Amino acid sequence: MGFIQAYKMAIKSIRGNKGRSFLTMLGVIIGVASVISAVAFAQGSTKNITDSIQKLGTNLIQINITGRNSNRNMSYEDLKEFAEKNIDIIGAVAPQSSTSAKVKYGTKNMDTTVIGTTPEYERIKNVHVTQGRFILDFDVDYRQNVALVGTAIVREIFQGKDPLGEKIKIKGQIFKVVGVLEERASSATRSDDDQIIIPVTASRMITGTSAIRNFSVEAASAEKVKTAMESLEAFLLKIYKNENTYRVFDQSQMLDTLGEVTGSMMIVLGGIAAISLIVGGIGIMNIMLVSVTERTKEIGIRKAIGAKRKNILTQFMIEAAVVTGIGGILGLLLGFSIIKFIIGGLNIVPAVYSIPWALISFGISLLVGIIFGLFPAYKAARLNPIEALRSE
């Protein structure tokens, strides 16, 4: 008996039992669909974050001052002086004082994040201005109360009105709007659109302190990142005398950490999905066992007229494989619809279609069918023809 014949028999038997066949497939359908949509979600979020990190450039070094009760402090001027002395390794420095504050315009107000910085910020952090201008050295040096606003603020409190030249109030201080920041396409950093950027000198009035906790430093080149980090660490140690009060890190470390996080996310999601596939497989075994019991008589007849063990085994194995194969394909369709309509529709992460993962999960589902179909098929093949014929 050939493979094609066994395949035809399997199709005949599946079609003869449509409802049950579908229920048998359901476990596999859900399993495969959850594997590929889980993977798509994980890959989508990874891509999202990786993209926004890489957009910042590979020369970027971040300094965070974490020590709280430190009576020593590094000011922006200290770091700037250090950068000017090490021009061969450090390209630019931008301080970032960040505080949340309410901004008012007329009767409207909204909660925003106010960032105090210098003109270098525009280049280092890859910020774009769509209207007006960025902060100038003049604004920093003469502590001008000027501000750039994000698109969310334009929408919320200016309600589409041209904000340039308008006066807004931040914590009681009046600022003149001189520019509008470009809308961030990336949805993970959506909150950036409600930012306000002001000169670092002006932000001292808002935060109430001249201590700045975050600095973005641009190394002179990608190759100088390591050297720059080492010299920055040495410089910071001299000021703070304690390695635990500050952190210096670059993009590769951020990407590494991200890789670890998304890696474990993939493992967890993959694990859950794999369990659902195994549960689907047990479902197949269950139904196949019932089917073998129900069809004992048929097996007896087939054996009496000359079917060998191998023939019966093949018949049931192929039946299991065909059921899971069809289930796998339906699962892929369901999974891709989930990616397209749910993940794509919610637009939280970009929809990623992973063909290798689709093939892997389809392959696993077939394997599950064959493994879990083996025991019932073996049981059927071993039936004694006389006893099988006697059963009703």
Next chain:
Amino acid sequence: MIQIYEMYKTYQINDIKIEALKNINLRIKQNEFAAIVGPSGSGKSTLMNMMGCLDIPTSGNYILDDVEVSSLRDDELAEIRNQKIGFIFQSFNLIQKLTALENVELPLIYQGINTKERLRRAKLVLENVGLGDRLDHKPNELSGGQQQRVAVARALINNPPIIFADEPTGNLDTKSGIEIMNLLKELHRKGNTIILITHDNDIAQQADRIVRINDGEIVEDRQVV
């Protein structure tokens, strides 16, 4: 054709040993029409299972067509059943999901014969048993007599030398029963060896030879005159 020497079959159920067949010695020649007769529980079905290669004896020898069968493995028995034996059962034993044509072609599938040839032969045998217009009917769409004729067609498709008929008329009305018996007689005339298993003496009388079995032993073996 069939030679049985000192065949015993013992079943062990828990601690009780049941001797279903005791010291059976039997020879059936080619183109004989033999009836094996006995009340239920006499061992006639066990004997048919042995002769039909559905089971192997506990001891003794069974030579079918010059092949010693009693020591063969499962799959080898299946091959002999497929090529040398046709079965007709009391309860027809057709596969309900398959049409008459599909049921009849089944033995050929296990011989690896291609679809076209299978269908041609299956159609031919069904026409020969008078069911040329019922090819695509499923068993539950056929009468008992028609179902049994499908079973006869299935038994014949391989041109097996031996046909075993186990109470072939047991589930049929008188008229259909006569039709089936006539089919068997016709096969006998064409050269097949027919072994009929029955508890019904009237049916048995239609054979050429009667082998009576009781309590697992042959108690009578005579030619019908």
